[in-house]
Amino acid sequence: MTKESTPNDVTLAEPIEQEVEAHSEDNKVSEQEKKKFEKREKERKHLVSKLAQGNMDHLLTRVASVLNHYQETRNSDITLQTRYWEVFQSDIYNGSVIDPKDMYKLERLTSIARARAKIQNEFKMFLADEEVQVSRRSRQETEKEIQLATKPEIPLISMYCDESGKTGNFAIVGSLWVINKARQTQVRDHFSKWKTEKGLSAKDEFHFTEMKKHQLDLYKEFFDEVIKNSDALGFKAVVVDKTKIKRPIDEIIMDLHYQVVHQGIEHEVSNGRLALPRIVNFFKDEEDGQEALYETKLKQHLHSQFRLAFDDQLTLDLFNSVPSFQNVYIQMADLYTGCISRVLNHPKQGEGNHKDHFAEYVLELLRLDLGAKNDQSQDFAMVHFFE
Incomplete structure (x- = not known):
């Protein structure tokens, strides 16, 4: 015999159904919010990438x-x-x-x-x-x-950083600085036009580790163009001999990212190319597999060290990892850092190969001699060695 339903049975069942429906609705809203957040974050990163490139099309x-x-x-x-x-x-x-x-x-x-x-x-x-x-x-x-x-503006510096030497004896953080904001888009457009004249597409990038033997002359021409725009640019690098330091490599690289700013600022101020206060845009090459936690810690580290060393004279405004794709400034930093790493971590054997020849060519253009492994400083390029 089947038991007939009672009013109480119905009353007990309704809240459960309502709760399931509410839970389902919450999940739906949560999923929508997640998609909205992901879309917004994608748009934000796209905007940052355009800023880093100096792309002012929109x-x-x-x-x-x-x-x-x-x-x-x-x-x-x-x-x-x-x-x-x-x-x-x-x-x-x-x-x-x-x-x-x-x-x-x-x-x-x-x-x-x-x-x-x-x-x-x-x-x-x-x-x-x-x-x-x-x-x-x-x-x-x-x-x-x-x-x-009518308030005076605080000038801005854009810094593009790359790192090298994690597996070698010398850890390096190198950087390309744009110290003249009015020239940032001009320089970007100059290289875009230059690549077109050379028959290259926007997808063609300049990376030290990927340079082929037959590309040596093209890479030299690219760096010749960099030198022509040196009034707006600056190269800074800091180096440490890891064999003399017993610390995790990530900690060393994090400190070097700050030191490339500190030593670079001192270099530019002493040369009279800039004066404080300044606002800093800090971009680093986006690396596969690098944890978001590490980048958050690096950003916090830069913030705190800026305050300690420069008071309110140096302010970190924008910090982001950006892909090298279509970013000529990250590619410049990559080449500079790669050249230094080549000389320090891979001493030339015999006549050397195309990468050795390119590294020698670039460092000669910049008038930097790394043979003695001591500090080098020229008008718009410097390398600082930590003992």
Whole structure:
């Protein structure tokens, strides 16, 4: 005999069904949020990669570049707009009176503000001051914007780093610095045009370890072009003999990443090529298998060491690992670091091969002699050895 259902049976069953439905709905929402986060993170990394390349083809990247270079623009859309015009539409706006007819040619405030909101609110980059985030409008904002618009800018340095020598006796962190932000996009475009003239595609990269014998002349020509743009660039490297240090290699490399900044700043200041304060964009070559935890620790290490050594005179603004693909600056850092590692970790046998010849060619151009394994310093290139 089948037992008839009672009201109590129904009452007991309903909450279970509701709970299952609620749990299923929560999972659905959670999955949607996860996909949204992944999409947003992918877009953020794409933006950072474009900034690192100096690629200013899109409005979002151009607005991000202004926010990055001019900290005062993060708190004010009007200040952001005028700076944007000065940087990217200087042929129309020169900081003075605007012809009403030209207003139609200038980028609209709504478009700039929308891009700024996406960068700050979605990507959490180049954030405004906390009080501004709470309320971007206030009675005092007009006066504040006038003050911000006339506030002197803090110049920016972009640093592109690579490492080598983990398996050799000498650990090396080398870097390419762009010390003239106005030239960053120009230099990138110069090399893009040069590659086209040489019959190369955007996918063709310059990597020391991948250089073939028949490419030696091409690699030399590439570095000749680098030297022609040395007014905007600088090469810095720090080296340590691992056989004299009993520490994990990751700790050594982490310290070298800071030291390449510290020693490089001292080099540039002593040469009169820059003065503090400065804002730093720090990009390192993206490596397969490198843990996110290591990069977080490296970023924190740089932040803390900057404060200890330079007070508020050196500020880390942007830190990211970026792929070398289509990033000519990372490729320059790779070649410089590879040349130093070749000489120190792989002494030439006999006549040597194409990599030995390229390393000798580059170091001769930079007037760096690593034979004595002591500090080397020229106008825009240096190598510092730690005992």
